[in-house]
Amino acid sequence: MPTEDERRTVRLTAGGPMLVQGPVRIETPTGEVVESDRFLVAICTCRRSKAYPLCDTSHRRKRRMDDRSDEPST
Numbered sequence: 001m002p003t004e005d006e007r008r009t010v011r012l013t014a015g016g017p018m019l020v021q022g023p024v025r026i027e028t029p030t031g032e033v034v035e036s037d038r039f040l041v042a043i044c045t046c047r048r049s050k051a052y053p054l055c056d057t058s059h060r061r062k063r064r065m066d067d068r069s070d071e072p073s074t
Contacts, residue, residue, distance in 0.1 A: 008020060008021045008024075009021045015059060016042075016045075016055075016059055016060075017042035017043055017044055017045055017055035017059070018042070018043040018045055019040055019041070019043075020040070020043060021039070021040060021041075022036055022037060022038045022039050022040060022041045023035070023036060023037045023038070023039075023041075026041075026043065026053050026054075028052075028053055032053075034053055036054065041054070042054065042055035043055060044058075044059075046058070
């Protein structure tokens with residue numbers, strides 16, 4: 001069982017990335033390994049990121065486009 005210092009916090013965000021306390025080593029389904037020494041790492045869950053598996057906020061651009069479709073047309 002990991003000690004309190006060895007445990008990582010993983011935060012799930014609605015419509016956004018998974019935030020993980022770093023540093024982390026990420027292994028993708030294809031076998032690619034990505035490492036980050038950052039203190040907080042955003043892992044893409046929407047798969048739109050050009051930097052996948054790391055988040056590049058591509059999900060925000062898609063959401064903004066969707067939000068505009070709710071506006072009345074002029």
